[in-house]
Amino acid sequence: MATNIALLPGDGIGPEVMSAAIGVMKHVAERFNMEIETTEGLMGGCSYEEHGTPLTDETIEMCKRSDVVLLGAVGGYKWESLEHHLKPEAALLKLRKELGLFTNIRPAKVYPSFVNSSSLKEEVILGTDFVVFRELTGGIYFGKPSGYDENKGWNTMVYEKHEIERIARQAFEVARKRKKKLTSVDKANVLEVSQFWRKVVEEVSKDYPDVEVNNMYVDNTAMQVVRDPRQFDVIVTSNLFGDIISDIAGMITGSLGMLPSASIGEKYALYEPVHGSAPDIAGQNKANPIAMIASVAMMFDLSFGMTKAAQLIDKAIEKTLEHGYRTVDINFDNGNLVSTTKMAQMILDNFEIIYHEEHLGVFTL
Ligand code: IPM
Ligand code: MN
Numbered sequence: 033m034a035t036n037i038a039l040l041p042g043d044g045i046g047p048e049v050m051s052a053a054i055g056v057m058k059h060v061a062e063r064f065n066m067e068i069e070t071t072e073g074l075m076g077g078c079s080y081e082e083h084g085t086p087l088t089d090e091t092i093e094m095c096k097r098s099d100v101v102l103l104g105a106v107g108g109y110k111w112e113s114l115e116h117h118l119k120p121e122a123a124l125l126k127l128r129k130e131l132g133l134f135t136n137i138r139p140a141k142v143y144p145s146f147v148n149s150s151s152l153k154e155e156v157i158l159g160t161d162f163v164v165f166r167e168l169t170g171g172i173y174f175g176k177p178s179g180y181d182e183n184k185g186w187n188t189m190v191y192e193k194h195e196i197e198r199i200a201r202q203a204f205e206v207a208r209k210r211k212k213k214l215t216s217v218d219k220a221n222v223l224e225v226s227q228f229w230r231k232v233v234e235e236v237s238k239d240y241p242d243v244e245v246n247n248m249y250v251d252n253t254a255m256q257v258v259r260d261p262r263q264f265d266v267i268v269t270s271n272l273f274g275d276i277i278s279d280i281a282g283m284i285t286g287s288l289g290m291l292p293s294a295s296i297g298e299k300y301a302l303y304e305p306v307h308g309s310a311p312d313i314a315g316q317n318k319a320n321p322i323a324m325i326a327s328v329a330m331m332f333d334l335s336f337g338m339t340k341a342a343q344l345i346d347k348a349i350e351k352t353l354e355h356g357y358r359t360v361d362i363n364f365d366n367g368n369l370v371s372t373t374k375m376a377q378m379i380l381d382n383f384e385i386i387y388h389e390e391h392l393g394v395f396t397l
Contacts, residue, residue, distance in 0.1 A: 034067040035336070038098035040075040040091070043120060044309025045319035045372075046104025052321035052376035053102070056345065057328045059380055063387060064341050071098065075127070076106030076120035076309075086111075086123035092130050100335045101131070101302040104324065105309035120309075129169050132297035134195065135202045136166040136274065137330075138306060139292070140261070140281035145353040149286035149364040152258060157284050162264035163210075164281055165203040166274025168295055170195045171225075173271045189225045191270065196232040202296075203268035204240040212243045213265035217253045217273055229270065250277070257281055282306055289320030289361040292327035294334050301335050303327040313360070317371040320359040322349055325379055344390070348383035355382075 039054070041047040054070070061068045073091040080086045086106070095101045106120035116122060127133075142150070142160045150157050175188030200216070207214040216233045218226035230247055237245045248256065250273045256263065257280050269277060282291050291306035305323030313319055326349060333342035357378050358367035370378065 034069040035061075035100075036098045037068055037070045038095045038101045039070050039072045040095075040101060040103045041072070042075055042104040042106040042309065043077040043108050044105055044311045044314040046076075046106065046309055048315070048317060048319050048372050049305065049321040049324040050102065050104040052372050053324040053328050055376055056325050056380050056383070057331075060328075060332065060341050060345060060383065064338060066336070066338070075103070075123055077108050077111040079123065080111060080114070080118060080120070086118060086120045087126050092127065095127065095131060095300065095302075100331055101127075101300065102324075102327065102331065103302055103304035105305065105307065107309045108311040108314075110311075125173060127302070128295060129174065131295075131300040131302060132169065133295035133300060133302055134167060134169045135199050135294075135296045136164075136168040136278075137206075137294040137296065137334075138164045138166065138274075138278040138281065140164065140278075140284050142284060143286075143290070143350060143353055145350065146286050146290075146362070149362060150284055151286075152261075152284060156259075157261060160261040160264075160284055162261065162281070163206065163266055164274055164278045165199060165206070165266060165268040166278060167191075167195065167199045167268075167270050168274075169271075169297075171271035189223065189270075189272070191225055191229055193228075193232055196229055197236055200233045200236040200268055201239075203266050204236060204243055207243045207266040208240060211265040214240075214243050214245050215253070215264055215267045216245065216247050217250050217267055217269035217277060218247065219250050219273070220247065221249060226270075233268070253277055254280055257284075278306065286364070287320065287362045288323070289359065290322050290326070292323050292330050294327070294330045296334065301331070303331045303335075317373060318360050319372050320361050321372050321376045322359075322379075325349065325376065344383055344386055345379075347386050348379045351382040351386065352378045 041050040073094045147154045172187050172189040175190040178187045218229050220226040220230045288307040295302045329342040329345035332338040356367040357370050
């Protein structure tokens with residue numbers, strides 16, 4: 033039976049990076065004998081223009097009928113002054129909530145050919161490889177009451193026990209398969225909700241005696257991520273803190289245009305680049321498709337257990353960068369400047385080369 037993938041290209045550069053990544057995805061699927069069907073929907077500003085709302089019930093239903101969802105990017109200057117619930121960002125939050133995507137996974141890894149492109153020194157970042165587990169459907173993003181009037185504005189940071197437990201478990205499971213080190217990030221010196229978070233993580237940790245746990249305040253974590261990023265393996269944290277820490281972590285790589293993410297719940301999964309819709313370069317075939325292609329790699333790995341396919345895509349990205357191909361956002365070293373479509377084509381070509389090399393390797397053994 034064919035695997036059904038819902039595509040939400042969204043706004044700005046979303047459609048361009050999406051179609052570049054779809055080319056790679058279809059090719060890889062074919063190589064691994066996987067049959068894929070895609071359905072496409074509107075989300076974000078484009079949906080507002082068409083339907084007067086950034087996310088329709090039809091789009092939500094389409095996502096629920098699919099095996100996984102791929103999202104490009106949403107938002108743009110044009111829709112910034114809309115009412116809160118009509119903004120493209122509100123659609124993203126609603127979709128995360130509707131699909132129950134409580135775990136957001138954002139890897140922070142240094143591409144060796146890029147080690148000079150980060151704003152941080154090479155000796156600080158070389159070998160960095162950690163992953164942020166951000167809680168995505170709770171905390172201050174969703175807590176009630178929230179609102180503002182003429183005199184005040186308010187939000188509520190609240191976590192229920194089961195919300196902390198389930199993300200902590202996911203993070204511990206992954207830490208167990210990595211370097212067995214988990215850092216739980218909170219603000220327990222000030223916030224009661226963080227004291228509770230810490231208590232629940234400590235309880236869960238009893239089931240994972242092989243994983244070393246430490247607790248870190250979020251302000252200190254922000255400093256530590258740029259001071260000595262190699263100390264981290266798995267970071268687990270709440271929605272707002274994870275939003276901030278994952279952007280800081282992103283700069284280790286040199287550009288947000290490189291960073292993939294996975295949002296996973298009990299039933300559904302969604303993969304999207306960490307970057308935004310970059311309206312200033314939209315429609316010009318300039319955007320970096322790597323974050324979207326790397327998100328497809330995460331999809332093969334985490335949703336379909338096709339770790340090999342994911343590794344080959346990652347290797348193809350690395351090889352393309354090693355050869356000096358650069359999109360405009362990452363051309364710090366005056367490399368070979370290429371378009372969105374050309375970058376995706378180079379990655380696909382390198383995938384083919386690596387795929388055949390590995391196959392030949394098997395046959396000549
Ligand atoms: C992210 C973004 C979103 C968030 C916005 C666009 C709602 O910053 O995915 O990190 O704050 O979660
Ligand atoms: Mn963010």
